[in-house]
Amino acid sequence: MDASTILSSMRPNLSSYETIYKELHQHPGLSLQEHLAAKTAASHLKRLDGFKVKTNIGGTGLVGILKNGDGKTVLLRADTDALPVKELTGLEYASEVREVDLEDGNEKPVMHACGHDMHITCMLAAATTLYAAKEQWSGTLVILFQPNAERGAGAKAMIADGLYDEKRHACPVPDIVLGQHVMPLPTGTVGTRVGSFCSASDFFRVTVYGRGGHASLPHAAIDPVVMAAHIVVRLQTIVSREVDPRDSALVTVGSIQAGETENIIASEATIKINVRTVKPETRTKVLAALKRIVKAECDASGASQEPLWESTSSFPFTINDEETTNKVAEAFTKHFGESHDAAAPTAEASEDFSILATEATNKSGGKGVPYCYWSFGGVDPKIYKDLKNAGKMDQLPVNHSAYFAPVIQPTMSTGIDALVTGALAFLQ
Structure with a gap:
């Protein structure tokens, strides 16, 4: 039957x-x-x-x-x-x-x-x-x-x-x-x-560190919000400029969290990132680019310390x-x-x-x-x-x-x- x-x-x-x-x-x-x-x-x-x-x-x-x-x-x-x-x-x-x-x-x-x-x-x-x-x-x-x-x-x-x-x-x-x-x-x-x-899907929580201060004295602070903003924009170039157009990958920033009020420059910002790829070699390349860009933008902004990476979830x-x-x-x-x-x-x-x-x-x-x-x-x-x-x-x-x-x-x-x-x- x-x-x-x-x-x-x-x-x-x-x-x-x-x-x-x-x-x-x-x-x-x-x-x-x-x-x-x-x-x-x-x-x-x-x-x-x-x-x-x-x-x-x-x-x-x-x-x-x-x-x-x-x-x-x-x-x-x-x-x-x-x-x-x-x-x-x-x-x-x-x-x-x-x-x-x-x-x-x-x-x-x-x-x-x-x-x-x-x-x-x-x-x-x-x-x-x-x-x-x-x-x-x-x-x-x-x-x-x-x-x-x-x-x-x-x-x-x-x-x-x-x-x-x-x-x-x-x-x-x-x-x-x-x-x-x-x-x-x-x-x-x-x-x-x-x-x-x-x-495959990889989730990260990345904390970038600046130096807090008064909004009227930005030169005395290192603004992690600006740092995070540069990172978010630059991350969008990974897929458009580093992944073969015939391949498939996604890099998504789902959350940025920093500060409590308008007139205080925060001391740190947290970015939540999701990466999706369909080939193992592409996954390796994209994750390497992700870390390279975050580090470079932190260095360019004069970050007070190295970014903290936390892997929050991963799908095979x-x-x-x-x-x-x-x-x-x-x-x-x-x-x-x-x-x-x-x-x-x-x-x-x-x-x-x-x-x-x-x-x-x-x-x-x-x-x-x-x-x-x-x-x-x-x-x-x-x-x-x-x-x-x-x-x-x-x-x-x-x-x-x-x-x-x-x-x-x-x-x-x-x-x-x-x-x-x-x-x-x-x-x-």
Whole structure:
């Protein structure tokens, strides 16, 4: 029995899953506080007799393990955290949650502005479908719910907490790791790509030091605000003048903080920088240029001391394994037909998903198992087409927008089908 036949006959009625989705959307949890998502996932998997469920891995992370005879071990991953964004969608199930962010202690509005609530729901329905079809496949299925993906720390935390240590969590090392993400693309579509799929991303907090003083006596001070301003402008030349135009890179200054009032020259300024690249050699070049420019501008301004660099977060490259991705693509084309794009464009967004594969110890005793990550659409096709034809794609709400809200159907059924089809490509 092929994936399409299994899905048409064994996919559960999705009305209850739509209710789960709305509940998750209305009650999101920030990174490290994904309690409702974890409780919902664990409760659902425990009702599927045969799944061995292990919770509280690396925080609120959990796995459900279904051993179903000989064969490969396939791990399917869904992320669970929300973002500090005030929702403006106007949906009847919009989030009004406010929560204290454990990162800085400040209360913030919370929204599932990246679609992780859709990921959770699709995974639960996919697990149910594969459970119902267990007479049709053989192997071991691992359903993994990962916290703290938005800050790039959840996968690392689960690995560090002994995810693949069978004495701790009884989770076998997978042969294949699979995952997906809903994107601002027409719903009903899926996209795969061999090789680079998501960019690496590096986050820095850089403090530059001047000498504080009175605004009426600038000659007696060293102004870190002017120093920071020169740095920000000069950083924009890295991509435009040092990166090959045929390559891809981004350098973003997301925050500058200095001083408290108008008539005091501050003693220091803090710049928060994000770098995204799709090639390892470009990453090395851009990070070197970043440090060179910051140091040079500090020297040119007569800074009172060397800048302080703090790495606040880092996401690895997501580079899909060729053989694995080709197998997934073949299965997707068979099931989705022309709605599958086997040459989807590289995403500038970043993911920590790959760590679940690259940090696993393979059967040869080395590091790393193959993985594939794909996208699926969540935008009403008519709205997408109309905006594209009108040249107004900048009005399309994207991930992390306060207006981002996937169309529930057929987004959900597409995400379910993709997970089931991808898994069965290796379990049959």
